[in-house]
Amino acid sequence: xxxxxxxxxxxxxxxxxxxxxxxxxxxxxxxxxxxxxxxxxxxxxxxxxxxxxxxxxxxxxxxxxxxxxxxxxxxxxxxxxxxxxxxxxxxxxxxxxxxxxxxxxxxxxxxxxxxxxxxxxxxxxxxxxxxxxxxxxxxxxxxxxxxxxxxxxxxxxxxxxxxxxxxxxxxxxxxxxxxxxxxxxxxxxxxxxxxxxxxxxxxxxxxxxxxxxxxxxxxxxxxxxxxxxxxxxxxxxxxxxxxxxxxxxxxxxxxxxxxxxxxxxxxxxxxxxxxxxxxxxxxxxxxxxxxxxxxxxxxxxxxxxxxxxxxxxxxxxxxxxxxxxxxxxxxxxxxxxxxxxxxxxxxxxxxxxxxxxxxxxxxxxxxxxxxxxxxxxxxxxxxxxxxxxxxxxxxxxxxxxxxxxxxxxxxxxxxxxxxxxxxxxxxxxxxxxxxxxxxxxxxxxxxxxxxxxxxxxxxxxxxxxxxxxxxxxxxxxxxxxxxxxxxxxxxxxxxxxxxxxxxxxxxxxxxxxxxxxxxxxxxxxxxxxxxxxxxxx
Numbered sequence: 297x298x299x300x301x302x303x304x305x306x307x308x309x310x311x312x313x314x315x316x317x318x319x320x321x322x323x324x325x326x327x328x329x330x331x332x333x334x335x336x337x338x339x340x341x342x343x344x345x346x347x348x349x350x351x352x353x354x355x356x357x358x359x360x361x362x363x364x365x366x367x368x369x370x371x372x373x374x375x376x377x378x379x380x381x382x383x384x385x386x387x388x389x390x391x392x393x394x395x396x397x398x399x400x401x402x403x404x405x406x407x408x409x410x411x412x413x414x415x416x417x418x419x420x421x422x423x424x425x426x427x428x429x430x431x432x433x434x435x436x437x438x439x440x441x442x443x444x445x446x447x448x449x450x451x452x453x454x455x456x457x458x459x460x461x462x463x464x465x466x467x468x469x470x471x472x473x474x475x476x477x478x479x480x481x482x483x484x485x486x487x488x489x490x491x492x493x494x495x496x497x498x499x500x501x502x503x504x505x506x507x508x509x510x511x512x513x514x515x516x517x518x519x520x521x522x523x524x525x526x527x528x529x530x531x532x533x534x535x536x537x538x539x540x541x542x543x544x545x546x547x548x549x550x551x552x553x554x555x556x557x558x559x560x561x562x563x564x565x566x567x568x569x570x571x572x573x574x575x576x577x578x579x580x581x582x583x584x585x586x587x588x589x590x591x592x593x594x595x596x597x598x599x600x601x602x603x604x605x606x607x608x609x610x611x612x613x614x615x616x617x618x619x620x621x622x623x624x625x626x627x628x629x630x631x632x633x634x635x636x637x638x639x640x641x642x643x644x645x646x647x648x649x650x651x652x653x654x655x656x657x658x659x660x661x662x663x664x665x666x667x668x669x670x671x672x673x674x675x676x677x678x679x680x681x682x683x684x685x686x687x688x689x690x691x692x693x694x695x696x697x698x699x700x701x702x703x704x705x706x707x708x709x710x711x712x713x714x715x716x717x718x719x720x721x722x723x724x725x726x727x728x729x730x731x732x733x734x735x736x737x738x739x740x741x742x743x744x745x746x747x748x749x750x751x752x753x754x755x756x757x758x759x760x761x762x763x764x765x766x767x768x769x770x771x772x773x774x775x776x777x778x779x780x781x782x783x784x785x786x787x788x789x790x791x792x793x794x795x796x797x798x799x800x801x802x803x804x805x806x807x808x809x810x811x812x813x814x815x816x817x818x819x820x821x822x823x824x825x826x827x828x829x830x831x832x833x
Contacts, residue, residue, distance in 0.1 A: 533634025
């Protein structure tokens with residue numbers, strides 16, 4: 297509230313039969329203030345709101361009705377309830393055959409149940425290729441054999457050839473009050489189910505496992521950080537139990553069983569004090585693995601103007617620090633650390649989005665391979681998301697236009713949170729060098745029409761070397777690596793050449809963890825292979 301944060305409200309007529317149709321949440325017109333009450337371990341929130349004729353003029357009132365004619369709801373942030381989430385999942389499940397006709401594999405399953413017997417859903421999204429039609433994942437001991445509410449069999453998802461398609465896992469709402477995380481999750485999901493050519497590429501490369509709500513009991517009960525028992529579930533990934541932490545136990549058990557196939561783990565959160573959208577990542581002992589670790593995060597910042605790479609934390613302390621709110625429990629029990637320790641996966645992250653605003657707006661390039669109409673090179677309006685909505689083959693050009701950097705940001709809204717989710721998905725393609733409409737190396741428009749397009753965003757090799765320099769400043773461990781490469785090269789090239797060609801040497805050496813990137817670099821050396829937007833149609 298010191299950042300002038302304002303809670304939200306919406307107005308609904310008392311005559312409305314479907315209140316969900318009124319989703320016009322907006323910030324309070326006046327600032328709010330909060331102060332702690334130490335003796336009661338609570339906070340007192342104060343704000344002013346005038347119930348005046350402005351609303352009475354909008355809401356019709358029946359003759360003789362002495363009620364005011366409208367209801368006003370207040371919320372800390374944009375809400376999304378357990379019921380709303382379940383309704384969306386049921387609607388998607390009803391579209392399974394429609395999605396299949398478009399080449400999209402979609403499956404919803406009941407992973408386990410919460411302490412209050414609510415659903416912990418896991419959905420699987422991929423392309424239809426590399427799927428084992430007659431084989432499904434084996435039921436695990438915590439997975440119900442039938443769906444309690446209907447009695448129908450709880451089918452597991454089909455198996456895929458994980459040698460060719462690795463697993464990307466995304467979860468949300470382990471802290472039930474952190475609703476921005478839900479909209480990031482929605483943005484990630486909406487992109488995957490769209491006709492965008494980048495979504496097609498993502499589905500062809502990966503199998504996505506997504507859990508929308510890890511703590512449905514806390515969501516339904518209106519808790520901020522805890523479950524039914526008052527526990528912060530994001531501190532029990534080190535030693536969860538099925539009896540006390542069923543969702544955490546189920547997720548960890550599943551990912552541990554797939555540790556050879558796990559490509560990326562991403563847990564979504566919101567942050568009340570630190571501004572911006574950023575990531576807490578792990579501190580890895582190997583410099584090569586740390587470079588790979590930070591490369592994905594950097595690629596997010598090149599695809600979303602609201603994600604701030606400078607705010608990210610990859611410190612060793614961030615993997616073990618204590619939180620006063622959690623009775624001395626350490627971050628070793630958090631999802632990103634617990635899953636990393638259990639699986640060894642290089643890419644384990646906690647994404648945080650501030651409820652209010654960021655510190656600045658990223659410079660991102662326009663998508664390469666897009667033939668923009670004449671006069672469309674101007675930047676998007678201030679505060680408008682450059683990745684905005686889907687219309688199948690009728691693609692909006694403004695979704696592919698870049699964004700210049702700015703020193704300030706507008707107040708965050710749901711579309712901006714969704715944009716961060718899309719950026720998290722698209723970054724997977726840039727990390728693998730397979731993005732058909734990459735922003736890396738694209739031109740950056742300006743808000744000044746007299747200047748035109750004057751800048752170019754970083755290319756893939758430049759991004760790798762930038763992160764390498766950052767790690768060099770913090771660790772100073774790259775000298776041995778560079779010396780060994782220089783000997784192999786016969787000592788030629790000099791310091792500048794050694795720096796410029798570091799990325800190619802490292803990728804070609806085979807030391808890069810998890811995947812072969814030498815071929816990916818070759819794709820960036822042959823930009824004509826990506827094709828134009830017209831070709832993508």
